[in-house]
Amino acid sequence: MSVKAVVFDLDGVIIDTEEVWEEVRRGYVAEFGREFLPDSQDRMMGMSTGEWSAHLADEVGVPRTAEQVAADVLGRMAERYREALPLIPGSVEVVRSLRQGYRLALASSSARILIDQVLQTAGLTGAFEVTLSTEEVPRGKPAPDVYLTAVAKMGLTPADCAAIEDSSNGLRSAAAAGLTVIAVPHGVYPPAADALAGASRVVGTITEVTPEMIATL
Known part of the structure; x- marks a missing residue:
């Protein structure tokens, strides 16, 4: 067919944008004194917004709700896109x-x-x-x-x-x-x-x- x-x-x-996503999310979790797990980057590539934000909140340990994490990171990504796509x-x-x-x-x-x-x-x-x-x-x-x-x-x-x-x-x-x-x-x-x-x-x-x-x- x-x-x-x-x-x-x-x-x-x-x-x-994969490098932009990694840079933004690593920088974000570092602000809370956290860092990616060894497999975080590979796992998050392809995850939905709800899934990767839950990973950062629940497994990486960012002290924010998954909804707050999503809003924070998406706002930063949107700003990066506005600067240069x-x-x-x-x-x-x-x-x-x-x-x-x-x-x-x-x-x-x-x-x-x-x-x-x-x-x-x-x-x-x-x-x-x-x-x-x-x-x-x-x-x-x-x-x-x-x-x-x-x-x-x-x-x-x-x-x-x-x-x-x-x-x-x-x-x-x-x-x-x-x-x-x-x-x-x-x-x-x-x-x-x-x-x-x-x-x-x-x-x-x-x-x-x-x-x-x-x-x-």
């Missing part, structure tokens, strides 16, 4: 190119407020038929919820869709949902071997994802 729609991740695929070179052009031949959706672990701001700043508002945050589904990545919901909102099946992901949890989420997975591994935070093994195609940069390549999946 040929691909009818492409579902994009946001962080690490369209914008290069770290677009991945060529990502906006890839979205616009694929839109000519495929239906598009966005399935992101970022909060809704950040998704909307990024799309507006990048000039991509309206480019996606469906945009979905993991805070709007029961479970964040690596659970398949956000991909299954995005596909359902388009009235399609997972077999109709390809996903573009960079992180271990994102790749696992898309594969678990049954989409054809294209991996764009992040240079600083490379995905685990088991997560990468679930990808049908691995590319070096997002610019390698063309309509012609999608047609060969």
